[in-house]
Amino acid sequence: MTTADGTPVQSTTHPTAEEAQAIAQRGLDRGAMVTLFGRCTVDYEGRAASTLGPGDRHVMLKPDGSALVHTDEGQQPVNWQPPGCDHEVFLDEGHVVVRSERPAPEEELTVTFEEVTHAASFDVTDPTDLSLTGTEEDLRQRILDDPDLVEPEFTPLSTERNTPAGAVDIYGEDADGRTVVVELKRRRVGPDAVGQVDRYVGALERDLHDDAAIRGILVAPSITDRARELLAEKGMEFVALEPTAE
Amino acid sequence: MTTADGTPVQSTTHPTAEEAQAIAQRGLDRGAMVTLFGRCTVDYEGRAASTLGPGDRHVMLKPDGSALVHTDEGQQPVNWQPPGCDHEVFLDEGHVVVRSERPAPEEELTVTFEEVTHAASFDVTDPTDLSLTGTEEDLRQRILDDPDLVEPEFTPLSTERNTPAGAVDIYGEDADGRTVVVELKRRRVGPDAVGQVDRYVGALERDLHDDAAIRGILVAPSITDRARELLAEKGMEFVALEPTAE
DNA sequence: CAATGTATTTCGGAG
DNA sequence: CTCCGAAGTACATTG
Known part of the structure; x- marks a missing residue:
């Protein structure tokens, strides 16, 4: 207009x-x-x-x-x-x-x-159209295309892997061969998402009887302070990533 | 400039x-x-x-x-x-x-x-200060100016009196010399405010070893149905009062 | 619709 | 300085 x-x-x-x-x-x-x-x-x-x-x-x-x-x-x-x-x-x-x-x-x-x-x-062209284009699926594709966005030498092994606590978004290995659970959110995450990753990690640890602790990584555009604290308490990590490249 | x-x-x-x-x-x-x-x-x-x-x-x-x-x-x-x-x-x-x-x-x-x-x-010059009315402080002043607004012969003794549960808004006595705890809210109150007064009353009863029960009065413009029930259950009272005279 | 919890809360005051 | 609580809180989510 x-x-x-x-x-x-x-x-x-x-x-x-x-x-x-x-x-x-x-x-x-x-x-x-x-x-x-x-x-x-x-x-x-x-x-x-x-x-x-x-x-x-x-x-x-x-x-x-x-x-x-x-x-x-x-x-x-x-x-x-x-x-x-x-x-x-x-x-x-x-x-x-x-x-x-x-x-x-x-x-x-x-x-x-x-x-x-x-x-x-x-006159403002509504930027919501632009920012709503990124879905969680876009974010998943983006990471599968370039796993280094999560961290160097991260290797996705499967998506939607089933656990007793539900399906993990991306299941993979880090540079040292440790199991990694990646949870994707298309927008800013709060404490609820931390609980979700934590449940996946716990369920997989029981499922795999893995000696080494499984790493949990939360990928989202941003994170609340409380969620960041919780994540740190549980020894898990956060990676800031937009669902779409600029 | x-x-x-x-x-x-x-x-x-x-x-x-x-x-x-x-x-x-x-x-x-x-x-x-x-x-x-x-x-x-x-x-x-x-x-x-x-x-x-x-x-x-x-x-x-x-x-x-x-x-x-x-x-x-x-x-x-x-x-x-x-x-x-x-x-x-x-x-x-x-x-x-x-x-x-x-x-x-x-x-x-x-x-x-x-x-x-x-x-x-x-370039901005803005010499004046904002004056805001209708706050909790206004409500406090209104009651201190005219304690009868709470009830006839109510006597405020101190404001912000400390208890183990926090500071009481107004601490005073009724016509019979019984201790009264008044909690002020500038707008409609819910069950949370009832819990707050209740904690003050409990803390003061333990603090003072008072034989007579301490009265708790919640002063606000209005109250939710659920809060009114809770208040009645705990034997406390509600007084309807606006932060500013109309 | 109201009720609930979070916030890069902000803002002020007390200790 | 930090901690604590109120705000014309704003805002999103949920029932």
């Missing part, structure tokens, strides 16, 4: 109130991201209530109905509105006013600009 | 990589907020690890060292860096690259732009 003239981004510095309102409202109508910067006051009324006196702030309005007000400090927005709100940008006595509200729970955020020094709108 | 020509905001659409890098780096040097928008990939490595394939994103760099990467969805940034990082914007084989890192814990965020469609810097 783009503007009438095909430009996916519009930007003006020191616009008049009318220009700023027009850019913002047209951007919202188009489903674009809208940003406004300038001296403003902020009022919130809803689950709690807050007011913010005049100051320079950066306001971002997203097409999914979220709103963010940022100052020059802190990772958190100083005020915000969750997704699902209705954004409205209008003029009130010559001032640009942003109002963002949602019905349940009743919440309303109002930003009143003394002056807008910058207004812009950005 | 402003730019050389006195303009507190600089903005360009469809800049060359060199122009984008120059605006960003000069903005950072000046202590300004910097935003970049365009098609990019994002890599994070630190407490966790993640990568994002190509997509349109909005990158905000703050002078306090925080970095935020937003897509068009969600209130939360899709990637970020906490305050205290060093931001760097440089060119690599014609691409604008943002690198934001901090030493402890070792964390690094890298945004590599295929194309920057918008670059801007904003």
